[in-house]
Amino acid sequence: MAHRKLDATIGELTRRGLSAVSAGLRRLASPYCAICRAEHGDPVCPGCLQDFLDPGCTRCLVCGARLTVVSPVARCGRCLADAPAFDRTIVLGDYAPPLDGMVTALKSGARLDLARVFGDLLAERIGRHASIDCLLAVPLAVHRQRQRGFNQSMEIARPIARRLRLPLPRRTLVRMRAGPPQQSLPLAARRGNVRGAFGLSRLLPARRAAVVDDVMTSGATLDEVARVLKRAGVDQVVNLIVARTE
Secondary structure, three states: OHHHHHHHHHHHHHHHHHHHHHHHHHHHHEEOOOOOOOOOOOOOOOOHHHHHOOOOOEEOOOOOOOOOOOOOOOOOOHHHHHOOOOOEEEEEEEEEOOHHHHHHHHHHHHHHHHHHHHHHHHHHHHHHHHOEEEEEOOOOOHHHHHOOOHHHHHHHHHHHHHHOOOOOOOOOEEEEEOOOOHOOOOOOHHHHHHOOOOEEEOOOOOEEEEEEEEEOOOOHOOOOOOOHHOOOOOOOOEEEEEEOOO
C-alpha cells in the first residue's frame, strides 16, 4: 500500500514538473512584443496594447478621430456637419511614438515584418466591429511604388485577408493619376489633390468593402476612394487604418 502511494505521489510530481517545464519552454519559444521587445506577446504584449493601441479609446465612429468627451452619437462635430462618403473607420492608434516610428520603418526601411503586425492587430479589431465582403488597399502612384518596391497598404492588407479569409483583389482599385504627396499640402488643398485620382479597373462584386491604409490625416484620400466605390454599387465602406493623426 505504501509503495502504491509513493508511486502515485512521484507520478503526480513528475506530471507537475513536466507541465511546468513545458509551460516554460512555450514561453521561451513565444515571440517578443513588436513594440517593447521586452515582454512576450504575439504580436504585442498586453501592456503595450493598453498603452499605445488601446481598443477602448473613445473615437469618432465615422472618421476615427479621438473624442475628448463621450458623445451619445459617437461622431465628431466635423462628421456631423459634413459626413464623408465612408461609413466607419477602425484605427489601431494615434500617429505618435512608438506607432509613428513603426510606420516609418515599414515605409522607408522596408520592415515588412511590421506589416504583418499591423495586419494581425487590425484583423482582431475587425472581428469585433464590422462585417465585410472584401478588402482593398489604397494604391500608390506607379512611380512611388517603383521607388519603394512595395505598397505598404497592400502588405498590411495581406495578413488581414489571410486571417479573415477575405478576397483581396489586386489592381482593381487603381490610381488614375499622380499628384503631390498629401502630406506636403495644406489640409484645405488635399481634397482637390485627390479628386478623380482613383478608379476601378473591373466590376467589384461586394456590398461591404474595407479599405486599408497606413495613416489617416484629413481623410481626403479615403473619402475619394469611398466615393468611387459607392458609385460602383458598394453599400458600405469601412476604413482600416494603422495610425490616425490628430
